[in-house]
Amino acid sequence: MNPNKRPLPVTILGCVYIVVGAVGFSYHFTEIKARNSLQFDDLWIELVRLSAIIAGAFMLRGHNWARWLALAWIAFHVVLSAFHSVQEFAIHGLFCAVIAWFLFRPEAVRYFRGDRKEPT
Helix, strand or coil, rough: CCCCCHHHHHHHHHHHHHHHHHHHHHHHHHHHHHCCCCHHHHHHHHHHHHHHHHHHHHCCCCHHHEEEEEEEHHHHHHHHHCCCCCCHHHHHHHHHHHHHHHCCCCCHHHHHHCCCCCCC
């Protein structure tokens, strides 16, 4: 693998986090506008959605803390889904395991650690 190149799974996950966060943020924002009221829970929901966008954007830039934020984001959803159906919990758990696997593979670890050679 070229040490200057971002691993493809990191690129895909970064983009997915950005899209999921942006779609969720805008969808929930339209619900808030339709209700014409802002509740305390709405702020927390929008912050969670915004954190997905931030995690995705900074993962693409190679920031190690963003990888941990992305993992915390999906783990948070696993915990939330435990209060819903078994199927939802299982799917979120599977997503969490797959995301963790991709974000902690050796090439991803090198990328986030900054073990990239500068072009000469």
